[in-house]
Amino acid sequence: MTNLPQLRFKNLGINTHKEAVIYMRSDCPVCRSEGFEAPARIQVRLNGNTVIATLNTIDSPLLSMEEASLSTYAIEVLQAQAGDILHLSHPRPVESLSYIRDKINGEELTKPQLSQIIADVVAGSLSDIQISAFLASSGKGRLSYQEIMSLTQAMIDVGTCLSWPNKTVVDKHCVGGLPGNRTSIILVPIVASFGLTMPKTSSRAITSPAGTADTMEVLAPVDLSLAHMRRVVEQENGCIAWGGSVNLSPADDMFIRIERGLGLDSEGQLVASILSKKISAGSSNIVIDIPVGPTAKIRSIRIANVLKQLLINIGKALNVNINVIITDGSQPVGRGIGPALEAKDVLAVLSNDKNAPRDLRERALILAGMILEFSPHVEAGAGKSLATSILESGNAWKKFQAICQAQGGMFEPPTAAYTQSIEAKYSGIVTDIHNHHLARVAKLAGAPTAKAAGVELLVHLGTHVNAGEPLFIIHAESRGELEYAANYVAQEQPIISIKKEER
Numbered sequence: 001m002t003n004l005p006q007l008r009f010k011n012l013g014i015n016t017h018k019e020a021v022i023y024m025r026s027d028c029p030v031c032r033s034e035g036f037e038a039p040a041r042i043q044v045r046l047n048g049n050t051v052i053a054t055l056n057t058i059d060s061p062l063l064s065m066e067e068a069s070l071s072t073y074a075i076e077v078l079q080a081q082a083g084d085i086l087h088l089s090h091p092r093p094v095e096s097l098s099y100i101r102d103k104i105n106g107e108e109l110t111k112p113q114l115s116q117i118i119a120d121v122v123a124g125s126l127s128d129i130q131i132s133a134f135l136a137s138s139g140k141g142r143l144s145y146q147e148i149m150s151l152t153q154a155m156i157d158v159g160t161c162l163s164w165p166n167k168t169v170v171d172k173h174c175v176g177g178l179p180g181n182r183t184s185i186i187l188v189p190i191v192a193s194f195g196l197t198m199p200k201t202s203s204r205a206i207t208s209p210a211g212t213a214d215t216m217e218v219l220a221p222v223d224l225s226l227a228h229m230r231r232v233v234e235q236e237n238g239c240i241a242w243g244g245s246v247n248l249s250p251a252d253d254m255f256i257r258i259e260r261g262l263g264l265d266s267e268g269q270l271v272a273s274i275l276s277k278k279i280s281a282g283s284s285n286i287v288i289d290i291p292v293g294p295t296a297k298i299r300s301i302r303i304a305n306v307l308k309q310l311l312i313n314i315g316k317a318l319n320v321n322i323n324v325i326i327t328d329g330s331q332p333v334g335r336g337i338g339p340a341l342e343a344k345d346v347l348a349v350l351s352n353d354k355n356a357p358r359d360l361r362e363r364a365l366i367l368a369g370m371i372l373e374f375s376p377h378v379e380a381g382a383g384k385s386l387a388t389s390i391l392e393s394g395n396a397w398k399k400f401q402a403i404c405q406a407q408g409g410m411f412e413p414p415t416a417a418y419t420q421s422i423e424a425k426y427s428g429i430v431t432d433i434h435n436h437h438l439a440r441v442a443k444l445a446g447a448p449t450a451k452a453a454g455v456e457l458l459v460h461l462g463t464h465v466n467a468g469e470p471l472f473i474i475h476a477e478s479r480g481e482l483e484y485a486a487n488y489v490a491q492e493q494p495i496i497s498i499k500k501e502e503r
Contacts, residue, residue, distance in 0.1 A: 004045070004087040005030040007068035009080050014071050018254050019054065020044075020124050021071040022088075026057035028065045030088055041127060043091040044070070046078040051124050052091045077124065096120045097130060103137040111150035118154040121251045131258050135269065143268030149314050151268070155276035160226070160247040162282035164233070166197045170371050171283035173274050175290050175307070176208065177297025179332040179439045180457070182342045183289070184212050185219075185240055186349050186364035189400035190390050191371050192238030198371070199233045201243035201281050207260050209442035209454055210339045213242040218343040218451050221408035232406040239403060249276040267303065271310045275318065285321045285374040287367055291329025295435040298329065323370055327363070331433040331461050334360035338447035338454015340413040341475060347413070350397045359460070365391065416452040416475035418482040422489055424465040424498060432497035433461060441474060441495065445485040450477040459496065471496045 007030055012023065022042055024031055036042060040055045051074050063069060068086055070078070080086070099113040109117075117134060120126050126134075143151065170191060172184055184200055191198045202212035202222075213222045222242040224232070229246060232239040244253060252273045259269065278286050288311055290304045291297070298304050308324040315322035334345040334357040348356035349364060368390075369383030378386060390396050404410035438455055446453030456473040459465060474489070476482035489495060 004089050005034060006085050006087055008066050009046075009082060009084045009086050010063060010067040010069050011075065011080075011082050012062065012069040014069065016071040016073060018073050018257055019071060019128055020051045020074040020077065021056055022053040022074065023056050023058055023063065023069040025063050025065060026059055028063075028068075030068075031057070034088070034090065039127070041091050043089045044074065044078065045087040045089075046080055046084055049078045051077045053124075054127050091125065094120055094125045096126065100130060100134045100137065103142075104133060106142075108144055109147055109150075111153070114147065114150045115154040115157065118151070118158055118251045121254055122158045128258055131254065132262060135255060135259055135262065135264055135266070138269060139264050139266035141267070143266070145310075145313070148268045148271055148310065149317055152272040152275050152279075152314060152318065155249045155251045155272055156280050158251055159249045159276075159280055161280050162199065162226075162246070162248075164197055164199065164282050168285060168374060169197045169199065169283050170285045170287075170374050171198060171200065171278050171281060172287045172289070172367055172371060173278060175270065175274070175288070175297055177435065178291040178293070178329050179209065179337040179435055179442070179455075180334040180342055180345065180360070181289075181291065181332075181363070182210075182212065182215050182334065182346055183360065183364040183367050185216055185346045185400075186360070186396075187368035187371065187387070188238045188240050189350065189396040189403060190364075190368040190387050192236055192403065193390055193395045193399035194372055194375070194386070195237060196371070196375055197233065198238040199229065199281055199283075200238060200240045201246065201248060201277070202240060203243055205448045209337050209439050209447035210342055211448070212240065214339045214448040214451075215342045215346065216240045217242075218339045218413045219347075219411055220404035224407060228407075232403065236399065236403045236406050238399075239407060241407070243277060243281070248280040249273075252276055267307050267310060270307065271314055274311065275315060275320070279318060279320055283320065285371075286315065286323070287370045288322060288324045289327055289367060290324060291327045293329030293331070293435065295437075296329030301326065321374070323374075325367070325370065329435070332435060332438060332457055333357070333363060335457050336454060337439060337442045337457065338445070338475065339451045340415070341452075341454045341456055343413040350391070350400050352392060352394065352397070361391075414452040416477055418476045418479055420474045420482055420486050421470040422472050422474065422486075424467055424469050424471055426498065426500050427466045428464070428498040428500045430459050430461055430463045430465060430471075430496060431499045433457075433459075434493075434495050437492055437495045438472070441485050441489055444481070444488050445474050445476040446478070446481040450481065452477055453481065465498060
């Protein structure tokens with residue numbers, strides 16, 4: 001290794017999320033001697049750790065001739081410290097690239113080929129462009145049933161797989177695309193207080209105003225170590241933690257980042273994503289919610305049914321019991337959109353507040369009931385009634401507080417410093433609420449990074465409104481973000497459509 005070209009590490013603090021990038025001067029001795037030009041792939045070694053990074057060149061004094069910098073992800077992989085000596089070389093040819101080319105040409109890939117692609121994705125051997133090529137060639141029905149099953153298994157195999165002492169381990173997942181649909185935080189304490197094991201690992205937002213982990217983080221710590229997560233589950237039967245901290249299906253995290261950027265929406269990839277995460281968490285029985293609506297992620301019953309059958313069949317092949325429910329995705333759920341606002345809705349439901357959002361409560365009880373029916377002690381059809389009694393007795397609220405304390409303490413949701421109401425221009429009946437545009441408003445207001453930011457929805461489909469009556473309230477932590485979101489509302493097509501009253 002001492003014969004490899006070397007540069008001294010300087011941290012420029014550049015965050016590229018999960019992409020490994022190396023920054024070098026284009027006229028430095030290593031680039032000249034090795035013929036490195038952007039966007040070459042370079043193998044970087046440090047203290048026994050290795051990453052393959054994409055080269056970005058700098059033509060300024062930001063780096064000296066003897067220095068190189070790394071993206072934050074590459075720094076984490078290499079455990080680099082300022083002043084460390086980086087050893088650089090050309091990477092070996094990546095065999096899985098030939099498999100990706102085969103897939104581009106329409107060939108069906110074998111299980112070993114898919115396993116090699118996933119291994120190379122996690123190892124960082126494939127660039128974002130190469131991963132994008134694989135995802136694009138696998139989208140829109142281009143994966144066979146056998147390929148989806150092999151891909152799911154490969155994604156499970158490269159990460160951590162949890163196991164639990166109880167035979168029945170339950171979980172729930174929603175395919176997404178519906179603002180405010182934060183049922184998981186409600187149903188986990190219902191299910192856990194009954195006695196079933198539910199180690200809920202959730203994601204943070206990628207393009208939405210809040211993921212389950214973002215909302216739960218307003219109320220309790222979610223960045224738990226595997227040991228801490230186990231202690232919480234052993235003590236309380238359940239947890240609500242961020243999945244990224246326990247290395248479940250790491251390839252999926254990389255795929256999601258690129259899929260969102262490309263705007264890809266593949267049923268096969270979605271099935272592999274969901275099942276690899278849930279099976280890695282040790283789940284044996286899973287309820288999956290598929291909201292369908294004109295502005296939801298899944299927009300037709302036909303696609304929902306295709307997805308449903310794939311999930312059930314592949315789950316069965318992998319020895320997991322899947323129960324799928326197709327729900328109404330025509331409008332947001334609850335009132336809050338954004339971490340703190342959603343958290344307030346969740347607390348209202350759990351504490352049996354009479355003003356709690358009824359739609360959020362009802363969805364959570366239906367899903368909790370389906371999960372409870374996985375128990376051999378609960379008869380088919382009796383789950384929702386049982387879930388309702390657990391909620392109304394206050395046991396779910398007590399269990400939720402206990403879970404929060406076990407995870408590190410329970411917090412009070414913050415309140416935004418700035419708000420602005422968006423009012424109806426005329427009287428009439430609300431006929432349409434655009435999920436995507438409303439979520440966009442919440443994001444422009446600062447969510448999910450600004451925890452108190454988001455949108456408070458005051459109407460639902462069928463609501464009668466008078467001219468000048470508030471439709472929703474934008475919440476922001478800074479005046480600039482509030483104006484940014486309000487300007488989007490003014491410029492966008494109607495986010496909430498109203499059928500004008502006839503006089």
